[in-house]
Amino acid sequence: IAGITQAPTSQILAAGRRMTLRCTQDMRHNAMYWYRQDLGLGLRLIHYSNTAGTTGKGEVPDGYSVSRANTDDFPLTLASAVPSQTSVYFCASTPDSLNTEAFFGQGTRLTVV
């Protein structure tokens, strides 16, 4: 593993199903983030974590939850997927919450049908 790894790369999901997007980093970065990218809307922050054990809501948190049990992992869960959650999801990390030069994963393309 080098940097940030997201899994799966892509997924087709039936509406109403539960889904967890995985994100793992090996850089020992304290802060981690989840963004979604939608055509014509840029990247929008869903949830963030400044350090292990803490999480916070971003710009579009509804329908999503996160946990940060340790430094390396930051999973994003959709409890009951809806078609509007069809998007490309990016996990990112920074050494600390003040550093803005984030490292991004390769993304997870999720389609909810």
Added chain:
Amino acid sequence: DQQVKQNSPSLSVQEGRISILNCDYTNSMFDYFLWYKKYPAEGPTFLISISSIKDKNEDGRFTVFLNKSAKHLSLHIVPSQPGDSAVYFCAAKSGGSNYKLTFGKGTLLTVNP
């Protein structure tokens, strides 16, 4: 209301010429600005940044200019190369302890050989 605006969805330039990508913002609290580059099927990668106390930052072929009075920044790429073809996102951060980047919608740059 969109706080970071990239009004040109796309830009096409010839190899060797200058590429100028523009970004406007509305939030006076933004104090740090970044440009990210994104290739298809990859995560965004950090390109260059500028603090609000500066009006110019240069890194090789890339220069970012900031005009605080106009709430405008631009990214200049000279000379442009075909490998520069990508989507470029402008992002901004306001002061404080929580990292939160606000992204523009992106501009697709195509550099023609």
